[in-house]
Amino acid sequence: MRKKIVLIILALTAVNVTFAAEKYFFKKRVSLYGGFRNVNLSQKPLGNNLDFLNYVYTDGQFDIYQYSEVELKLWSKENYQIETKISFYDNLTPYGFNVSFNYLLNSRVGVEAGSMASRLYLTEFNQFYSHVFDQEFYPRTIERQWNFSLGSVYIGPTFQMNYKWLQFETTLKAGVSSYLPFHQQNSIKKYQSNYKMVFDYQTNMNAAFFVMPEIEIFADIVKLNKILLGGRFKVNHYYSRNAVNYKLTTYEWTYENPVESKVRNTKHTFQQTDWDFGVFLRW
Amino acid sequence: MRIAFKLLIILLLVTSIRLISSCCSCEDDFFSFDYESLKIGNIDNSGQWSKPTEENVMSRASVAFEIQIIGKEIAESKFRPIHFSGFNTLSAQNCNCDERFISNQTISEIKIRTLNDINSDYCSNEDVTSLFLANTCLSCTDVGNFYITISELQKRLNPESIYHQPINKFLIYLTVPVENTKAQFEFEVLLSDGRSIIAQTALIEIKE
Numbered sequence A: 001m002r003k004k005i006v007l008i009i010l011a012l013t014a015v016n017v018t019f020a021a022e023k024y025f026f027k028k029r030v031s032l033y034g035g036f037r038n039v040n041l042s043q044k045p046l047g048n049n050l051d052f053l054n055y056v057y058t059d060g061q062f063d064i065y066q067y068s069e070v071e072l073k074l075w076s077k078e079n080y081q082i083e084t085k086i087s088f089y090d091n092l093t094p095y096g097f098n099v100s101f102n103y104l105l106n107s108r109v110g111v112e113a114g115s116m117a118s119r120l121y122l123t124e125f126n127q128f129y130s131h132v133f134d135q136e137f138y139p140r141t142i143e144r145q146w147n148f149s150l151g152s153v154y155i156g157p158t159f160q161m162n163y164k165w166l167q168f169e170t171t172l173k174a175g176v177s178s179y180l181p182f183h184q185q186n187s188i189k190k191y192q193s194n195y196k197m198v199f200d201y202q203t204n205m206n207a208a209f210f211v212m213p214e215i216e217i218f219a220d221i222v223k224l225n226k227i228l229l230g231g232r233f234k235v236n237h238y239y240s241r242n243a244v245n246y247k248l249t250t251y252e253w254t255y256e257n258p259v260e261s262k263v264r265n266t267k268h269t270f271q272q273t274d275w276d277f278g279v280f281l282r283w
Numbered sequence B: 001m002r003i004a005f006k007l008l009i010i011l012l013l014v015t016s017i018r019l020i021s022s023c024c025s026c027e028d029d030f031f032s033f034d035y036e037s038l039k040i041g042n043i044d045n046s047g048q049w050s051k052p053t054e055e056n057v058m059s060r061a062s063v064a065f066e067i068q069i070i071g072k073e074i075a076e077s078k079f080r081p082i083h084f085s086g087f088n089t090l091s092a093q094n095c096n097c098d099e100r101f102i103s104n105q106t107i108s109e110i111k112i113r114t115l116n117d118i119n120s121d122y123c124s125n126e127d128v129t130s131l132f133l134a135n136t137c138l139s140c141t142d143v144g145n146f147y148i149t150i151s152e153l154q155k156r157l158n159p160e161s162i163y164h165q166p167i168n169k170f171l172i173y174l175t176v177p178v179e180n181t182k183a184q185f186e187f188e189v190l191l192s193d194g195r196s197i198i199a200q201t202a203l204i205e206i207k208e
Helices: A002-018 A126-134 B001-019 B150-156
Strands: A025-041 A069-075 A080-089 A094-104 A109-122 A137-143 A146-161 A164-177 A183-191 A196-203 A208-223 A228-240 A246-252 A259-263 A268-282 B029-044 B051-053 B056-058 B063-078 B100-103 B107-115 B132-135 B167-174 B185-191 B196-198 B204-207
Touching: A025 A228, A069 A268, A080 A109, A094 A146, A109 A164, A126 A137, A146 A208, A164 A228, A196 A259, B029 B167, B029 B185, B029 B196, B056 B063, B063 B100, B063 B185, B107 B150
Parallel strands: B029 B100, B056 B204
Antiparallel strands: A025 A069, A025 A268, A069 A080, A080 A094, A094 A109, A109 A146, A137 A183, A146 A164, A164 A208, A183 A196, A196 A246, A208 A228, A228 A268, A246 A259, B029 B051, B029 B063, B063 B167, B107 B185, B132 B167, B185 B196
């Protein structure tokens, strides 16, 4: 029900913005497309501390990262463009967004700045405790974190070109990204014993450089009155090296006398490729 | 005519306000009770989850018991609102209230004594209360299953009221391994009225 309300609010907002923008923007485009995401994270040897990035759903698990996206792009008379995208995984849960501002220096070259976020899913990271404690403990989850987000801000050159019924848009996004903070609590209980421990993880922001080249191709198909219907293809590749660091609070037997430590994990190479296809309406 | 109409409106308003307050008032009904006895059951905590067991065999590091401090209901107390004849609150015919019990005493202390040597540091007849931890539910979430100290338990054992049955139930866990082949403990619950209730666990056979 909440998802439906969010979708209705978003649709109404988009329609309102579009009509309100009539005066300021001479061209508008609404796109709807679907695609899949190929996530690749380098694995690191298991150490004494839980490294969440070793337990992210990655390559070969496309069903998790299938997505659909709604995009609205507005062209102003003053050489700037505004683009907003909202992404949904296949269960229609909004998982990401991209808001960007594009200033054209001439008819083809411009500068784009923006912000985006996307979500990564976690596998059974409780297996970590079996590794560290040699199967002598039962891992138990107190508060399960199924996913976490990757947030980024960027700036980069953009190149746009029209050729008859085709339009090309390429952007080289580069900036700072971080895995957004989340909280996780696990416990372990020793086999044949009353002994229990609780591990409380509070991750923190850890900025790292990223780069993401992107190519979009739009093909006009048919013009209906003043509205043009077309097809669209996009591919982008995200690259960064970052870690999920956290404050670890360890409890033995009771919540009294916690032991706190700051854990800095090694950086993983994170690569993500999005492929998507869809349709657009432009007027 | 106008005055009669106004009076009718005022009467209807007053009646509707009375209707709003006509829901079941579960907090008004309770039973008072006295703590009477102590029942101790064995807990198998060798696996991932605690579960009650009839067997008197436990692993040396997973000795655990379920303690029930049982009360006997002595009276039903009901706060009954005054009803004016001719203008009673409309009330539900059937209220599904959970039975609520309020103890006449508070639990002031719990003492645990070992009846066998646990190890070289804790010998027979010594107070070993500090060696035990507790939790207050058997099948709740993990958060509830993490342990609390006996002193923390004592703070939680005197809620304002208990629902369903006049029984105060909790689990206790021994935190040191038993270096003996047998283990047995005596529990003493001290009450605010000066009484104490005492019970012993079964004689537990310790397995490797």
